[in-house]
Amino acid sequence: MTWINPISWASKLLRLLHIKSKTRHADLPRDIILDILSRLPAELIFKCQCESRPLQVLTTTPFFTHMQHQRSTSVIVVQLHSSEESPGSEFTKLCYMNKEFERIEEKFVRSLYTVRSSSYITGPRFLLGSYDGFLMFSDFRGLPRSFYMWNPITGEQLTMEDENIHVCGLYFNPVRKSHELLYYTTNDRAPFGQICNFGAYNLRTKIRRDVGGFSYPPSRHRPPVIIKGTLLYWMIDRSDILFSVNRVSHPPFSDSIMSFNIETEEFSTLEPGGPKYSTTEPGGQYSEEMLRIDQLHLSEMDGELCLCDFVSLNHHQLLLSIYNQATQCWSTRTIVIRPDYRLPFVPDWQTTKFIVEVVQIKDNELLLRQGNRLVLYDMISHACKISGIIGSMGKGIRAAVHAHRITSFHL
Template identity: 25%
Template sequence: MATVTTDMGVSCWSLIPYLWQKLLAIAGLYSKVDVPSLPDAVIIDILSRLPADHVLQCRRVCKEWRALTSTACFAQLQLKRATSEILIGVLDSDLPRCVSVNHQDFSQKIAELNCWVLNSCDGLILGKRKIPSQVFIYNPLTQDEITFPEVFNECHIYGIYFHPVKKEYRVLYAFGHDQANYYQYSIANLPTFSRRPLSHRFYCCPPSAEATIASGNLHWMLEHRKDSSGNPVASSKMEKDDEPCANSILKFDIHTENFSTMPHPEWESCTGPSYGEMQLLQVDERLSVCHKRGYSVFLWTLVDYPNWHWIRRYKVNLRLDMQIPNSVRNSKVTFLWLKHDELVLHCQGESKFLVYNFKMLAYREIELSKNFDYTFYSHKKSLVSVRKQ
């Protein structure tokens, strides 16, 4: 098969009349002339620019198109060009569910699943059902699903990622050893579920939040323990007891499959641990930090990943800019999503989302049917399967 180049650009769109003529010829509605075949690379380049659900429809056109769009290489190419949707996890203990919505209209429901969402990667949802209790990976578009062995029901699952060298999906998880007071991390290769323990151990509970994926790696804010005097205690053997802010972000490198800890923005000027009010987000494929200090919210973006260089992009005052009541000052605010200069947040105890537009300097409210906790994920419709890569 010919090599696909991504710089063919807009010139491919000039071939649309040809493709229309080809479709008519295949359907027997056009027989004026014989329509020559396009090179495979051109067909792949055009079809990979379509949304994944449209590609599924194109597979019905002919066997040639079905074969070209059914390879793992095509799935990865289409994935790179796909746009993101918002996947909302509703943390309801009675009926856990996730809802896929349009990022510009939260009322436009695309799909719904009854599960807890643990992570989303490349169009694959890593989830957990309540009844029956099981962990699974599911592609909502292709409906391809793999159920985990029962042993995974009792462990902490922290993320799914694509290993760039082995070209396979893997799951990062941990088992707790209560008697030894540590958590052992391991990796499961998909789809065989062959398992391999990592050398690193955490001597307290691992991060409770879902992983934030940026630059292909997995990230968490670390929750540091405190001793009886209120001083921070290292939560892993990599950390120094007296520098919690310098080791506040845990990073898992998918290439080396090793852990490391990194500092949060402005950690040098901290007078004390300030990461408790920080949350990680993925913004435009980059790692970002939302930091709430009183009524003020600061948003930092990691612009230079190798050198770990942050810049402050936005600042908003919850009371002045969004007219949030005084009671929110000490309440929990969850930052859910930032895209197209709009920050979505949820205040604990409120049955609504607040959406602030940094360009318009205005906010709007999205009423919710009930007051639950929510998680947001960036999700792409894709043709990716964990069964073949």
């Protein structure tokens, strides 16, 4: 790929911005200039912003950012955990891959390890997901709780580390017109029904506000599934720490999915589709069925909420249940995943509990992570494309589909 000098591009585009010309020849209309700019790679747009104040103003309007978001291309970001893949333990290696599983670019990211204190032993942050141009990382074990977000194009980043705060989602608030982080804190002294206090942190104003309490916390192992820009969905967190017998009872099956409405800031629960499981054995202990519920996770499919179930059927199959928000009904579809794969052993501290998970469902293609390899499954032809082993055997990977954007949470 030929490298383009952003300064030369900026000078040419600046000449086109003079709409009022003394000559009879009209310059290009502003909407055409915006259309041209929106088709450039996000990295080049950002370099043009740094070189030209008029271009910076032009390319930071809501109209332009929306157009650029619509046209931004996606890559598969894979985080490697093997020490063999990075020059030092303070670095984490990110690989950008296309749908052919070819490596486009590789980046070494510093400071993805949480701060170690004398009181707590912490571990590395793992790739949680991608939203609106930001990559999100979180630690799933240890204290203090850590959340990190970073825009690879603009370099903007934010770190939150607090043993009492659990960040569970990043979203854009259409009412306040700003990105926000949803978080919760636990309150041991609160009565049943109010054990979690939720708050929202506005990334532009740096102001926190209370958004109420709720009986259950959402799982922090996956980012929320955002439907139609206003509804956030998670599986309920059923960990031993938050749901011990001495504190609260395990939530029933009907409360397995948790939702948050951005506009009304109301919480609610939803019963999953597909087969039902008993949640506990007599005495409140975990049962085999309970552990199977804990492996379910959510995704988005054709603008609707999708429940991904690898455990209802045999190990060759994946069960997808789609929730229709208008009818409030689930429909079930079975997808056969081929070929078979023997998962390597991965220590708990190296990854989340999801050894197998759906990364994305889009345009009748299902991107699946199996241990340390990726599978692209065509839901129409049933053909599979396999990445092969990524990194080292016995070392887990994390994967997310990411679109390069020039989003800033300061605007």
